Amino acid sequence: MRDLINIGVIGYGYWGPNLVRNFSEIPGVKVRTISDLNSKLLTKAQSRYPAIKVTTNCQEIFADPNIDAVAIATPVSTHFDLALRALQAGKHVLVEKPMTTSSEQGMRLIEEAKRRTLVLMVDHTFVYTGAVRKMKELIASNRLGDIYYYDSVRVNLGLFQHDVNVIWDLAVHDLSIMDYVLPYEPVAVSATGINHIFGEPENIAYLTLFFNSNLIAHIHVNWLAPVKVRRTLIGGNQKMIVYDDLEPSEKIKIYDKGITVNGNSESVYQMLIGYRTGDMWSPKLETTEALSSEALHFIDCIKQGESPITDGEAGLRIVRLLEAATQSMKKQGQLVELDLVEVAA
Amino acid sequence: MRDLINIGVIGYGYWGPNLVRNFSEIPGVKVRTISDLNSKLLTKAQSRYPAIKVTTNCQEIFADPNIDAVAIATPVSTHFDLALRALQAGKHVLVEKPMTTSSEQGMRLIEEAKRRTLVLMVDHTFVYTGAVRKMKELIASNRLGDIYYYDSVRVNLGLFQHDVNVIWDLAVHDLSIMDYVLPYEPVAVSATGINHIFGEPENIAYLTLFFNSNLIAHIHVNWLAPVKVRRTLIGGNQKMIVYDDLEPSEKIKIYDKGITVNGNSESVYQMLIGYRTGDMWSPKLETTEALSSEALHFIDCIKQGESPITDGEAGLRIVRLLEAATQSMKKQGQLVELDLVEVAA
Amino acid sequence: MRDLINIGVIGYGYWGPNLVRNFSEIPGVKVRTISDLNSKLLTKAQSRYPAIKVTTNCQEIFADPNIDAVAIATPVSTHFDLALRALQAGKHVLVEKPMTTSSEQGMRLIEEAKRRTLVLMVDHTFVYTGAVRKMKELIASNRLGDIYYYDSVRVNLGLFQHDVNVIWDLAVHDLSIMDYVLPYEPVAVSATGINHIFGEPENIAYLTLFFNSNLIAHIHVNWLAPVKVRRTLIGGNQKMIVYDDLEPSEKIKIYDKGITVNGNSESVYQMLIGYRTGDMWSPKLETTEALSSEALHFIDCIKQGESPITDGEAGLRIVRLLEAATQSMKKQGQLVELDLVEVAA
Amino acid sequence: MRDLINIGVIGYGYWGPNLVRNFSEIPGVKVRTISDLNSKLLTKAQSRYPAIKVTTNCQEIFADPNIDAVAIATPVSTHFDLALRALQAGKHVLVEKPMTTSSEQGMRLIEEAKRRTLVLMVDHTFVYTGAVRKMKELIASNRLGDIYYYDSVRVNLGLFQHDVNVIWDLAVHDLSIMDYVLPYEPVAVSATGINHIFGEPENIAYLTLFFNSNLIAHIHVNWLAPVKVRRTLIGGNQKMIVYDDLEPSEKIKIYDKGITVNGNSESVYQMLIGYRTGDMWSPKLETTEALSSEALHFIDCIKQGESPITDGEAGLRIVRLLEAATQSMKKQGQLVELDLVEVAA
Structure with a gap:
């Protein structure tokens, strides 16, 4: 070369x-x-x-x-x-x-x-931003404990696309971030949405992603919102992350909050689940473009x-999710399973 | 008497x-x-x-x-x-x-x-708060134009309930507000959710509600969020509302934003949808408890x-929605239709 | 007893x-x-x-x-x-x-x-709140390094008092917090202010407090502000605090930010002062009333x-500051020195 | 030409x-x-x-x-x-x-x-921004009523200047905005400040400006703050403005708040001053650079x-204020009067 x-x-x-x-x-x-x-x-x-x-x-x-x-x-x-x-x-x-x-x-x-x-x-x-890399690092080092949910909102008064719906335009960002930071892959999706302009693609959509674990993900995208929101919550049983991409400097906040479940307890039912709150911490992020x-x-x-x-495999995983979500959305939330992708060797 | x-x-x-x-x-x-x-x-x-x-x-x-x-x-x-x-x-x-x-x-x-x-x-x-009454008034007087969507988030690190899931505990608020302010009734629901503690009811849920019109509603409830959010977006083609119940005084903001669709236009495809942004206005609210x-x-x-x-009818409408949503959630988002309720005379 | x-x-x-x-x-x-x-x-x-x-x-x-x-x-x-x-x-x-x-x-x-x-x-x-106690602890353990400034804003549309000016009504809070958390006592004060209603006491005031060190303090109080603000910045050369009493949970934020001065440097003038930014941290606070x-x-x-x-001595230190500030305010900012108080044994 | x-x-x-x-x-x-x-x-x-x-x-x-x-x-x-x-x-x-x-x-x-x-x-x-032009328009059309105060904060962790102090670097913005939007000119200034680095110019300063009317202005500038603040409050007896230059869209908010003074009243002392709160309104701003x-x-x-x-006269008015403020700051807040500037014809 x-x-x-x-x-x-x-x-x-x-x-x-x-x-x-x-x-x-x-x-x-x-x-x-x-x-x-x-x-x-x-x-x-x-x-x-x-x-x-x-x-x-x-x-x-x-x-x-x-x-x-x-x-x-x-x-x-x-x-x-x-x-x-x-x-x-x-x-x-x-x-x-x-x-x-x-x-x-x-x-x-x-x-x-x-x-x-x-x-x-x-x-x-987004995978190459300091914020997303920090989340990957935190999750990979098991700082959050078991991951319970991934919840993302990406809405604004945005440019209506004519060739793709709002999932292909906006949710693609959330799905690619999620694909990078989470160690699990979704196995099924249920999506809902609507188009408000006759003949145009859907401009609002909601996606729920299911996993082979105690994890759920949800993405909300909307081209027709009065305010701009770019916020992701990631909940673990040890710690939880709030990622707000509109924050000028503190984009990532890690909350030392969670619940404790006392399974051995013979005490009354209501005593089994405890709440834990601790410090919040916002790490300095790499600011390279x-x-x-x-x-x-x-x-x-x-x-x-x-x-x-x-x-390419990452790209394909996202396309498969976009396809499945669009398919589910047409059927008003009916579950669509994602088969494992086999690529010819 | x-x-x-x-x-x-x-x-x-x-x-x-x-x-x-x-x-x-x-x-x-x-x-x-x-x-x-x-x-x-x-x-x-x-x-x-x-x-x-x-x-x-x-x-x-x-x-x-x-x-x-x-x-x-x-x-x-x-x-x-x-x-x-x-x-x-x-x-x-x-x-x-x-x-x-x-x-x-x-x-x-x-x-x-x-x-x-x-x-x-x-x-x-909530129906008796100044904020919700103001939203009812704005919608009833057609200030928002056609209602396109109702989107609500109600999450926090909350008290886990043992007898009812998070829909019956939290979404009941959003459904009763929505029932009051919107002039339409949902006809079907698709809901997803998960329980993270074995044997306990669902602690996260997402509901999409469909209507016999160009309207969609969505409710996100979660007992396990690191931050408290109480925010509703209501989008109309004339104006849009942001209702943030955690704001100490400006709970309701009305945005003079929207899109304009030029159906008669013979201009190129991309020109048909325009964006409109104007003033924002936050009305004084009644503060009686x-x-x-x-x-x-x-x-x-x-x-x-x-x-x-x-x-009682309002109460029943909400219970029917809670039932239907719980049923759909058990089936991972499968659509559940809401029949019209007939009460014996 | x-x-x-x-x-x-x-x-x-x-x-x-x-x-x-x-x-x-x-x-x-x-x-x-x-x-x-x-x-x-x-x-x-x-x-x-x-x-x-x-x-x-x-x-x-x-x-x-x-x-x-x-x-x-x-x-x-x-x-x-x-x-x-x-x-x-x-x-x-x-x-x-x-x-x-x-x-x-x-x-x-x-x-x-x-x-x-x-x-x-x-x-x-306020001295007995978890937030103020945490600030005292952080400063006493030298976590902030040399204290450079203490800056506080306490404004809102408040109840006009008729018998005391806004300094005696609102700045008394800031002065008592400052008196508790800082290891230094002010030696002089310059204050300005105004009354907008004829015959009434001053409803806006600005106090600058001087110390026998590299430290300055400033307090801004106002009964006639459209928004409520309760925010204190404490700057050290190692770390800086933002204390926002209106934040529901993260009242104290500690920023690992500061400047570095390279006194030995023979490099060009402009290179002597460097900026340092690091993580932000919000400690869990004691929530007892x-x-x-x-x-x-x-x-x-x-x-x-x-x-x-x-x-009583703490009470007296505050009263002396209130007296001196009011005196300076009458003379449009003229410096008033605070002599050491001698109390009969 | x-x-x-x-x-x-x-x-x-x-x-x-x-x-x-x-x-x-x-x-x-x-x-x-x-x-x-x-x-x-x-x-x-x-x-x-x-x-x-x-x-x-x-x-x-x-x-x-x-x-x-x-x-x-x-x-x-x-x-x-x-x-x-x-x-x-x-x-x-x-x-x-x-x-x-x-x-x-x-x-x-x-x-x-x-x-x-x-x-x-x-x-x-700043005089040419949509936000400042809107404030000028609101004040010129007497929408605020009598102007009671102008209060501005401009702080951040900024580039230390070596040739000019923070007043000449940052307060110049606030003074030029104020000079443009207010129909009055200050007649005297009291300023305080401090330099934390030996041999360098002042990096924190507080300016109070007095007028020949019921008006006071104050400017707080700081190169060493952990957070960035760009906020101006303008209080009138009819309405009040909050101008936050860091807001992405709603930079100007107009509060229909104020006090009412009942001078004729023979009622008890405490009844003379009433509070008035109404709607808040955020006008759409011109977004041209x-x-x-x-x-x-x-x-x-x-x-x-x-x-x-x-x-040039506007430039000179600002330079005179900067000179006077720097002079007052050297004397720890001592009042410096601004004489009328006479320029040779």
């Missing part, structure tokens, strides 16, 4: 400029080409980065033998096709979330990357031939 | 003392007898109110021809029996929420009260022979 | 009922007599506590040889006279804050109590012949 | 890039030259704006006959010299706040600009030959 890693970025709308900026700041990495169908966006890119080549034809990126990796920041419906073509052209791929619009597509991408020994990574950005850590991780995985934290 | 109304109060635990205090403060009303099985509580009552008779035998209340009305603040499982005996003894009844443990019991009480022309009222206390207004309303209904706001 | 301690309470307005309730709950303590000039208040007291004697003549309390101690909860202007008479009658005294209307009066009371070996205690209630701890402490001091935490 | 206005920007550190960006976005305006002593910053500027000339020698800007106006974003100590040279070269001037380090310098600049009929504007950025509005206003003033809202 060459010392210099060349990147092609497809899509220069909302997220693409962030990808270009962050990859540009990594020593030994160069953004070589940006493609977008909208030539006005390319003019902006050109004026900001005179040394980067721009094109309306992404085929130029796939065909360029000097390009090692491709970052894709386009509408969801195009992810599969673009990622597949990039892999087939021998490029490593970083693709926006959700990875694809179906799990079949996701499995196909994983298979292709595996066969060609290429890195396939999904841009679950998430996308900067993530871009560096992608480059490291390419160089070391390792699998990223948010690899 | 005599000028003086005599009240018997059954149950002097957590809520009973509030009933006694509030009824005692109404001119022309006298609490004549308090009964409780716990004689220590009666000693406390006696020392606080030397003029009131106390007894461990509630039959003394039913048998006293001078007592006009009975207020019942005992465990849920005893509501039906005590209320029925009170009605059969010819007393008007104010009973704690939830009214009964089953809709059959509820219908039986309504029938008994109707036959004897007695007032049957359920203590849905809710139970004081409620006690007065009970007395007025007795004197005027009128039906209370939170009458 | 008898085993049973008998208390007389003078004043049954706003605070008196709390004194009676708390003293009544201490085993071995009996409230024997309550006096108030307002006979309606005495009727209330009688109905609540049938066993306590009531009187409009406080002389009955002073003359009663069975009464050991007197608690005074009357308007400030009457404190000196009532406390002096109580001491002269051989009673221990607990007097509301501020102790007296002048430091001369304060010294006179201290002298009288000392001569008669009686306990003289001032009701600086402050007045309950305080009443118990008064009784203990009587029994053990010890001097209370908030003794 | 030419149709195209050419701008030279001196200083490309923290604020300079914002000036360049905002002026660049105005049609008919061109940033022609950027100067900075630090050539690394110029490299950044060059890469961002390839078409703009960069130089380490600001004389090139003054000497360029094509440049119409100069924006100065350099350390305070250089403002006077650079602004004077720019005016003498016939350029319109926009200078960072505070305008100069002394009122003498300020008067000299005003005089020079007046003689040459050039626009002299000070960058009091302040510096964008400000840059446009500067250009308009140049084109129309008009005087800007934040002209």
Whole structure:
């Protein structure tokens, strides 16, 4: 492998400029080409980065033998096709979330990357924030005890999407965070929701996720809320976390609260469950920009031939949850079981 | 009817003392007898109110021809029996929420009260707060436009109940508020939940309520949360309400926010939905103690022979929702339809 | 000393009922007599506590040889006279804050109590809260490092007083907390303020307190604020405290933040001061009612012949600060020095 | 005047890039030259704006006959010299706040600009925010009634300055906002403060400002606070404002609260002052970036030959307050009177 890693970025709308900026700041990495169908966006890119080549034809990126990796920041419906073509052209791929619009597509991408020994990574950005990494660390070191529930709310007066419902747009964040921090995988989902505009996708949804353990998860997403809320509660029998992403500095608070159950007790029924409250603690968090850590991780995985934290399998797990939740929502909460995904070796 | 109304109060635990205090403060009303099985509580009552008779035998209340009305603040499982005996003894009844443990019991009480022309009222206390009355007024005067959703969260590290699940303990508040402020009745419910202590009732639950309209409601209740939350969002297409019961003064905030849908537009797809944001307004609220207004309303209904706001039918509607939600929760979210309740004339 | 301690309470307005309730709950303590000039208040007291004697003549309390101690909860202007008479009658005294209307009066009371070996205690209630005790403990154990500043805000739309200005009504709380938690005494004060109603005392005031050290204190009090604020910042060079008395549970937050000064550095000027940020921590606080701890402490001091935490000297230090601040305020901020108080032995 | 206005920007550190960006976005305006002593910053500027000339020698800007106006974003100590040279070269001037380090310098600049009929504007950025403009509008239309007080807190763990104290660094914002929204000018100031690092300027300060009316103002600034606070209370006898600049959307809240004084009453003393509480209202605010509005206003003033809202006189009023406050602070709160400023015609 060459010392210099060349990147092609497809899509220069909302997220693409962030990808270009962050990859540009990594020593030994160069953004070589940006493609977008909208030539006005390319003019902006050109004026900001005179040394980067721009094109309306992404085929130029796939065909360029000097390009090692491709970052894709386009509408969801195009992810599969673009990622597949990039892999087939021998490029490593970083693709926006959700990875694809179906799990079949996701499995196909994983298979292709595996066969060609290429890195396939999904841009679950929140996984690379200091707050989420701290929660992972706390849970992995068993500081919370048994995990009882994961409850997340992500609502605001947001941009209505026309091609995907609010689950694919907002819940994808919560599901990818949950997938990273929890040591368990959901086995079934019950979801409800509604669309208020005729012909449009659902703009409010509620997901309950069931596990093979004493754990329940719930996600509430809404494009039509008067206030912005980004709050997750994680309850353990030892400690509990409140993660509020809107807090400017104390995003994570750990409460030394819980219940104690005295199973051996022969005392009266009402005495068996006790409450415990203690200190609250808010740890200092790493403040590096998430996308900067993530871009560096992608480059490291390419160089070391390792699998990223948010690899194709992670991307697929999320897509399967999104599929199942959407399916349950159509049936007003009917349980949909998640089978174990088998990917061809 | 005599000028003086005599009240018997059954149950002097957590809520009973509030009933006694509030009824005692109404001119022309006298609490004549308090009964409780716990004689220590009666000693406390006696020392606080030397003029009131106390007894461990509630039959003394039913048998006293001078007592006009009975207020019942005992465990849920005893509501039906005590209320029925009170009605059969010819007393008007104010009973704690939830009214009964089953809709059959509820219908039986309504029938008994109707036959004897007695007032049957359920203590849905929140309905009598300034905040809830203001929301009712705003919705009734169509200030919110079409109601799109009702979303409520009621969580804290609370007292685990052993006889009822968290839906019967906490969601009953949200359901009774919703029943009062919304002009629609739910037609089906999907609920999920979990119990973390073996053999105990569910301590976390999520309810989605469906309506015969463009409306969805959701209630999240939890006895095991590290922080206390009491927040309701009500979204209309004209305005939206945030009701935060923990705010010391500005409990109700009305946001002049919404979306505009331009159905006639021939412009591109993405242009059809617009966002509108305007002022926020927090109205001054009536600060009279809710139970004081409620006690007065009970007395007025007795004197005027009128039906209370939170009458037996309201109590029954809530019990039916609690039953249906519990049933759906057992089946992991499976939809349970609510048939129209028919009460024998 | 008898085993049973008998208390007389003078004043049954706003605070008196709390004194009676708390003293009544201490085993071995009996409230024997309550006096108030307002006979309606005495009727209330009688109905609540049938066993306590009531009187409009406080002389009955002073003359009663069975009464050991007197608690005074009357308007400030009457404190000196009532406390002096109580001491002269051989009673221990607990007097509301501020102790007296002048430091001369304060010294006179201290002298009288000392001569008669009686306990003289001032009701600086906040000193007995879990939050203030925790701050004292943190500062005493040098957890904050050098104390740089103490900054307190106590504002709300409050009851205008007619006999004392806002400093004597509200700042007295902050001064007594500060006096307890800080190991230093102020040496001078500069205060400013204004009265907005002709002929009335000042309703807004700002106090700056100077010390013989690298420390400054400031107190902002206001009867005419649209929102209620009760917030104190204490800055040390190691850690800093935010004390928000309106927080329901996390009243105290300790921030591991500060600056580092590199005095030896020969590096450029701008490099000498560094910033340090770390975790935040909110300790669990003792939740016993402050007045309950305080009443118990008064009784203990009587029994053990010890001097209370908030003794006459503490009361006098606060009165001297109030006097000096009021004097400075009249001169628009002119510095007023606080001489050391000498009390006759 | 030419149709195209050419701008030279001196200083490309923290604020300079914002000036360049905002002026660049105005049609008919061109940033022609950027100067900075630090050539690394110029490299950044060059890469961002390839078409703009960069130089380490600001004389090139003054000497360029094509440049119409100069924006100065350099350390305070250089403002006077650079602004004077720019005016003498016939350029319109926009200078960072505070305008100069002394009122003498300020008067000299005003005089020079007046003689040459050039626009002299000070960058009091907050004056151009939607929040501050709304407060001005509310006060100007007499919605608050008589203004009783203006109280502002601006604290955080901030960058210690070495050349100016915290008053010149932070209070300058509050004073410029106050100067804009209030219809009155202060006549005297009492200030206190302290420096905690030997040899450094004061890092905490408290300013009280007196007026020829029933009004008082107070400003609290601190570089060493564990939490960030940006809150202003403005109290009128009709309504009161809370302005919290850290609120993401509801920065301005107007409380319909106040007191009523019944001067004619012959009732008892205690009855004269009543409290009034009503609704709270938070108006939608203009969200245009302040510096964008400000840059446009500067250009308009140049084109129309008009005087800007934040002209040299406004800059001078603030500098005089900063001087007086610093002087009072050195004397521990001693009152310093502000004479009327006379500028040579």
